[in-house]
Structures are given as structure tokens and as C-alpha cells.
Amino acid sequence: MSINWYPGHMAVAAREIRKVMPTVDFVLEVLDARLPFSTENPLVNELRGDKPYVKVLNKSDLADPVATSLWIDRLEETLGVRAFAHTRDQADLAKRLLSVGRKMLPADRNPGKDVVVMILGIPNVGKSTLINTLAGRNLAETSNKPAVTKRQQTIPIAGKYLLLDTPGFLWPKLDPPDCGYRLAISGAIGAAAFEYQDIGPFAIRYFRDRYPQALKDRYGLTELPTDEVEILNAIAARRGCVRTGGVVDMQKVCEIVIQDFRRGSLGRVSLEVPE
Ligand code: G4P
Numbered sequence: 001m002s003i004n005w006y007p008g009h010m011a012v013a014a015r016e017i018r019k020v021m022p023t024v025d026f027v028l029e030v031l032d033a034r035l036p037f038s039t040e041n042p043l044v045n046e047l048r049g050d051k052p053y054v055k056v057l058n059k060s061d062l063a064d065p066v067a068t069s070l071w072i073d074r075l076e077e078t079l080g081v082r083a084f085a086h087t088r089d090q091a092d093l094a095k096r097l098l099s100v101g102r103k104m105l106p107a108d109r110n111p112g113k114d115v116v117v118m119i120l121g122i123p124n125v126g127k128s129t130l131i132n133t134l135a136g137r138n139l140a141e142t143s144n145k146p147a148v149t150k151r152q153q154t155i156p157i158a159g160k161y162l163l164l165d166t167p168g169f170l171w172p173k174l175d176p177p178d179c180g181y182r183l184a185i186s187g188a189i190g191a192a193a194f195e196y197q198d199i200g201p202f203a204i205r206y207f208r209d210r211y212p213q214a215l216k217d218r219y220g221l222t223e224l225p226t227d228e229v230e231i232l233n234a235i236a237a238r239r240g241c242v243r244t245g246g247v248v249d250m251q252k253v254c255e256i257v258i259q260d261f262r263r264g265s266l267g268r269v270s271l272e273v274p275e
Helices: 008-023 042-048 065-075 091-103 127-135 177-186 196-210 212-219 228-238 250-263
Strands: 026-032 053-058 081-085 115-120 153-157 161-165
Touching (some): 008 115, 026 091, 042 053, 053 065, 053 091, 053 127, 091 115, 127 153, 127 161, 177 196, 177 250, 196 250, 212 228, 228 250
Parallel strands (some): 026 115, 053 081
8 A cells, every 4th residue: 555645735834834933932833652663743843953852652551651661762862952741731731831831942042931832733623722822812714524624824923933834745656565555544644545455464464563462452362363464354353344245344444443442442452663
């Protein structure tokens, strides 16, 4: 499977980001804690120069806490980067993300001037939810449909910060290709750009190797077959996805597994650990 998802508005967004970067004090990037590598935008490091970079590993309530902690250490190895695990119900921590960025600014910066924060995040990582928490009101539209926030908006926060909310955007090449699979599994890529039957076996292989007990517990399996299709067949039998004549509805069973992962029904599971 190859996913080449790069709608026109996202290309425009990338140009806009280049344009406004000189006016920005620091960058706040929202990542999905379950796949921080794939949800990170590789353009940002190149575009920010030496501006502070605060990374929010959001949805950490759904992620494997051990993997999240390893990611924080890994991300903070880069100069000027601070990383935090975060969930949507942590309003105090959300506000602290801004003060951490502020403290990283050069000492000779005019303290009376609003701190301009560029907030970035690809679709579905929880960027709109975080903006609403920071603003203390409902500003950014939230949805589990990718790419709902489209136009750039400027949001004043507590008379101290100006948030520049840029449209969710992905980079043109989803490379290495496994990133595309992980993004599709997480919901960052719209369902029109992939087939559940492609990403389901990929997800099952990964869960079998890393979280076998989670699969057994969720689907009531005492043994896990080695082959991913056999695992899907076993889940299908448990979940009523076998049609008359014994034909397995692969589309349906793959969708069930992916939705279970997205909702956290498999437990706290991450799709990536640092190499
Ligand atoms: P986006 O702007 O980055 O595209 O994402 P958005 O804030 O719209 O969030 C996408 C979905 O992720 C929303 O769910 C939102 O509630 C959920 N979400 C955001 N932050 C967290 C978090 O820390 N943990 C968990 N578990 N979920 C989070 P939704 O299904 O669209 O709506 P609803 O659940 O709010 O009704």
C-alpha cells in the first residue's frame, strides 16, 4: 500500500508556515503520543532555526507509558526541544506548556511584547482540543475527521501570548512507508486514502509482536496464531464477521481492530518506540 495524501490546502499551509516563521517566538507542536515519530513534521526543525520547540505528546492516556517516557528522553536530546506527555483534561499542564516556551526565549527579548507561538499538528492529534483548553473557550473546531481546521487564525491568550494556529498539514512523502500505515491506523489520514484491509494486517502484526496479551484479552483468544490473517480470522469468528458459507468479512474485522485501537479498547498501546 502506498499513501500519497497531500491535499492542495496543505501545500499552501507549508508555504504559509515558511512565511510567518520569522515572526514566531517559539513553536508548539502537538504530536500523537502513540506515534510521535510519524506525527512529527520534519519540516519544522529545518524551518525553526534556533527557536525553542515545545513538543506535546498528546493522547498520552492512550499510549504505552513506557514508550512515551522513552520518546520524551529521545526528543529532548535535540537542542532547544522540550517534550511533555499530555492529555486533553490537563488544563494546568496545557498552560505550563506556554510558560515553558516563554522561559526558553532569549534573555534580551522585549518582555512587554506578546509571545508569538506557532501551534502545529497534523490532523487528529488533538490540536484543536488543546487550543480550546488554552483559550478557555471553544475556538477551534474539533472533530475526529482529519483536516477540519483549515484557515490560519490568531488567538490571543491571557494578554501574554498570540497563538498562530496553522492548518493541519502533512509532508508530501510519507517516508518510510510504515509511517503511512501508522498514520492511517491512528486516524490522521482520511479513510478515503487507504483500505482497512491493507492496514488491518499491518496493525495485527505489530500488536502480535509487541502487545500479544492486549490482543488476547480484548478478543478472548487463549492462543495467538503466528499468521496475521489467522489472527484476523479468529477475531472475525469472535466478533460475528463470518458470512454464511464461512467467508470472513475482512473489511469489517479490520475496521473493528482499528477502531478498538483508536478508542483505546486494546489498552495503552503505542505504535512506535524510539529505535
Ligand atoms: P485536531 O484538531 O488535531 O484535528 O484534533 P481534535 O482536537 O479535533 O481531536 C481529535 C479527537 O481526539 C477528538 O475526539 C478529541 O476529543 C480527541 N482527543 C484530543 N485530545 C485527546 C486526549 O488527550 N486523549 C484522548 N483520548 N482523546 C483526545 P472526537 O472523537 O472527535 O470527539 P470527542 O471525543 O471530543 O467527542
